[in-house]
Amino acid sequence: MAFQSNNALVRWIDHRLPIFTFMNAELNEYPTPRNLSYMWNFGSLAGIVLVIMIATGILMAMQYTPHIDHAFDSVERIMRDVNSGWLLRYVHMNGAHFFFIVVYLHILRGLYYGSYKAPREILWMIGVVILLLMMATAFMGYVLPWGQMSFWGATVITNLFSAIPFIGPDIVVWLWGGFSVENPTLNRFFALHYLLPFVIVGMVFLHLWALHRFGSNNPLGIDAKGPQDKIPFHPYYTTKDLFGLGVFLLVFCAVVFFAPNYMGHPENYIQANPLVTPPHIVPEWYFLPFYAILRAITFDIGIPFTGIVLIDAKLGGVIAMFGAIAVLFVLPWLDRSPVRSGRFRPVFKQFFWLLLVALVVLGYMGAMPAEQPYVAISQIATAYYFAYFIVILPLLSILERPKPLPASISEPVLKGGGSVAGATAKPMEKP
Amino acid sequence: MLKRLAASAIAAASIFVAAADTPAEAAKAVPVPDYDFSFDGVFGTFDQMAKQRGFQVYREVCAACHGVRFIAFRNLMALGYSEEEVKALAAEYMVEDGPDENGDMFTRPGIPADRIPSPYRNEQEARLLNNGAYPPDLSLMAKKRKGGPDYIKALLVGYGEPPADVELMPGMYWNDYFPGHQIAMPEILFDGSVTYADGTEATLEQMSLDLATFLMWTAEPSMDQRKQTGISVMLFLLVFTGLMYAVKRKVWADIH
Numbered sequence: 193m194a195f196q197s198n199n200a201l202v203r204w205i206d207h208r209l210p211i212f213t214f215m216n217a218e219l220n221e222y223p224t225p226r227n228l229s230y231m232w233n234f235g236s237l238a239g240i241v242l243v244i245m246i247a248t249g250i251l252m253a254m255q256y257t258p259h260i261d262h263a264f265d266s267v268e269r270i271m272r273d274v275n276s277g278w279l280l281r282y283v284h285m286n287g288a289h290f291f292f293i294v295v296y297l298h299i300l301r302g303l304y305y306g307s308y309k310a311p312r313e314i315l316w317m318i319g320v321v322i323l324l325l326m327m328a329t330a331f332m333g334y335v336l337p338w339g340q341m342s343f344w345g346a347t348v349i350t351n352l353f354s355a356i357p358f359i360g361p362d363i364v365v366w367l368w369g370g371f372s373v374e375n376p377t378l379n380r381f382f383a384l385h386y387l388l389p390f391v392i393v394g395m396v397f398l399h400l401w402a403l404h405r406f407g408s409n410n411p412l413g414i415d416a417k418g419p420q421d422k423i424p425f426h427p428y429y430t431t432k433d434l435f436g437l438g439v440f441l442l443v444f445c446a447v448v449f450f451a452p453n454y455m456g457h458p459e460n461y462i463q464a465n466p467l468v469t470p471p472h473i474v475p476e477w478y479f480l481p482f483y484a485i486l487r488a489i490t491f492d493i494g495i496p497f498t499g500i501v502l503i504d505a506k507l508g509g510v511i512a513m514f515g516a517i518a519v520l521f522v523l524p525w526l527d528r529s530p531v532r533s534g535r536f537r538p539v540f541k542q543f544f545w546l547l548l549v550a551l552v553v554l555g556y557m558g559a560m561p562a563e564q565p566y567v568a569i570s571q572i573a574t575a576y577y578f579a580y581f582i583v584i585l586p587l588l589s590i591l592e593r594p595k596p597l598p599a600s601i602s603e604p605v606l607k608g609g610g611s612v613a614g615a616t617a618k619p620m621e622k623p
Numbered sequence: 624m625l626k627r628l629a630a631s632a633i634a635a636a637s638i639f640v641a642a643a644d645t646p647a648e649a650a651k652a653v654p655v656p657d658y659d660f661s662f663d664g665v666f667g668t669f670d671q672m673a674k675q676r677g678f679q680v681y682r683e684v685c686a687a688c689h690g691v692r693f694i695a696f697r698n699l700m701a702l703g704y705s706e707e708e709v710k711a712l713a714a715e716y717m718v719e720d721g722p723d724e725n726g727d728m729f730t731r732p733g734i735p736a737d738r739i740p741s742p743y744r745n746e747q748e749a750r751l752l753n754n755g756a757y758p759p760d761l762s763l764m765a766k767k768r769k770g771g772p773d774y775i776k777a778l779l780v781g782y783g784e785p786p787a788d789v790e791l792m793p794g795m796y797w798n799d800y801f802p803g804h805q806i807a808m809p810e811i812l813f814d815g816s817v818t819y820a821d822g823t824e825a826t827l828e829q830m831s832l833d834l835a836t837f838l839m840w841t842a843e844p845s846m847d848q849r850k851q852t853g854i855s856v857m858l859f860l861l862v863f864t865g866l867m868y869a870v871k872r873k874v875w876a877d878i879h
């Protein structure tokens with residue numbers, strides 16, 4: 193339907209730049225499957241959190257000093273002397289944690305309901321790019337307050353690049369801008385921490401563009417058969433998203449106002465000291481599964497019985513860690529099953545929940561010292577993580593017999609028999 | 624079922640993540656008791672008099688070795704002191720300033736805008752005068768140690784004789800709660816170490832509790848304001864969320 197307006201100015205502008213038509217089509221009329229569950233709330237939540245991060249970040253950047261002698265004190269100044277500075281900082285700091293909670297749930301949703309499958313491969317891959325950018329942004333942001341964990345986290349992670357054969361050590365010096373994590377390192381991390389969120393915004397637009405090409409997937413994983421399967425985004429999903437936002441903010445604000453340091457590490461309230469190594473260098477929780485994968489590779493890979501080492505343990509760990517994300521890029525071509533939703537894939541479903549167990553176990557191991565039995569457990573969980581994508585999903589695509597699919601979204605005739613047309617719109621999914 | 628397994632794994636992990644911070648240290652240190660503070664919980668606020676008493680003990684005992692470098696005299700008005708009292712207090716300290724028109728640094732009496740001067744000029748001087756040990760700045764102590772104010776209070780009452788099989792290193796003292804148990808700070812606080820201005824009896828229990836309260840305030844001076852704001856925000860959000868739920872129900876009513 194063409195966009196109509198009573199306002200002459202709006203019509204005048206829209207005729208020349210059809211921005212109102214565009215917004216009306218994409219945010220108002222945009223046809224959306226009628227059966228989306230609350231698992232579909234996390235996309236819009238992630239977008240809102242991104243805006244909150246940028247707003248609080250820019251305001252803090254007006255008081256923050258990116259110099260190793262002043263960064264720590266300037267953050268304390270924000271906490272003490274800047275009007276509502278404590279609020280800005282606690283929202284930004286906890287916002288990063290909640291950003292990852294929301295995005296991880298968003299990704300798990302996609303994994304379970306097969307949202308990465310055709311025709312949404314590019315949409316999915318842009319999502320993985322966003323995840324990578326978020327990780328880089330959060331890592332560099334964590335360095336800015338220049339506490340002990342900031343400094344030592346930066347040292348450990350930048351040192352990983354020295355595992356690259358031949359040019360590794362030079363790359364590390366280039367990353368640092370010197371011969372250790374020093375003032376130039378902090379400066380460039382601040383510059384990039386300011387820049388990358390805006391790259392993320394650009395990526396989010398591409399993500400939404402690709403999304404609106406075919407519309408959302410849904411808990412049944414089947415395509416809409418006609419207009420009866422879809423409802424306009426507004427007012428149905430605007431109200432549902434706002435309700436979800438309310439619930440999210442209740443939890444988020446409870447943490448920000450009553451336990452703002454619960455998810456942080458106390459050690460980061462000690463100013464960075466290159467001469468004192470903390471007893472335990474632990475990344476933030478959202479990196480722990482990947483950190484565990486990094487440390488799970490404790491063996492060299494080479495030609496058996498010759499003693500020739502092709503990939504030493506350190507490089508192997510780095511490859512595995514980046515591989516854990518890289519494998520997501522090719523996921524659409526690993527899982528060839530034509531059925532999207534895990535709901536109709538009885539075997540897939542079991543392996544999916546096991547993947548979640550493996551991820552939780554990895555997160556737990558990432559916080560443990562690199563000793564036995566933790567290393568062995570990490571190795572098993574790491575093996576499962578990769579096997580899930582590289583072995584299990586391709587095999588299931590051939591071997592699994594999915595349950596019969598419902599005929600359409602509005603008439604899931606196969607679901608428990610006597611359901612009435614349209615009855616699926618209301619019940620909220622509990623996968 | 625695997626789904627349930629996943630759910631319980633997540634629950635276990637979230638409890639665990641909170642506890643897992645420093646397993647290596649946890650093995651060495653005794654768990655810190657959970658003391659009752661006026662500022663505990665969602666509705667807890669700082670006890671104004673406890674902060675004042677804590678500041679008094681800090682000033683008369685701890686300030687010999689420890690600074691609170693993030694605190695300016697003017698901040699002390701948040702403890703309930705008047706502007707005149709703060710001015711008078713600041714003037715008791717000599718503060719380095721300058722350079723003057725001859726290019727020389729000079730000292731002058733403090734003003735409310737000055738930070739409370741630390742006892743040593745730098746870490747080197749601090750170590751020189753403390754047999755190589757470094758008394759850390761206390762302003763953020765309640766946030767940079769696990770257990771925060773509970774740990775500080777425990778540390779102050781945790782001195783005692785070492786177990787028979789432990790030989791203390793020279794210049795070290797036994798403390799139940801310090802990681803590794805051997806601390807370079809002597810037992811410094813005893814019943815009656817100070818005479819409280821407000822007449823409260825200065826027992827070790829009382830003084831350590833007051834100090835922990837004062838140091839929680841130096842670490843997080845905006846805590847009262849934060850919780851107060853938080854309560855209004857939560858009330859607003861409850862109404863907002865309830866309203867949105869009703870609107871959503873209403874809008875979706877015609878879908879089924």
Ligand code: HEM
Binds near residue numbers: 256333388456
């Ligand atoms: C993708 C969005 C963003 C994420 C995930 C993110 C993440 C983080 C994290 C984890 C910290 C460390 C917090 C702490 O422990 O103290 C931080 C600090 C900081 N960020 Fe961001 N940030 C984002 C966007 C921005 C933007 C757009 C700016 C604007 C310049 C910004 C400015 C700052 C500043 C000045 C600090 C230092 C103050 C502090 O440590 O609290 N951030 N960020």
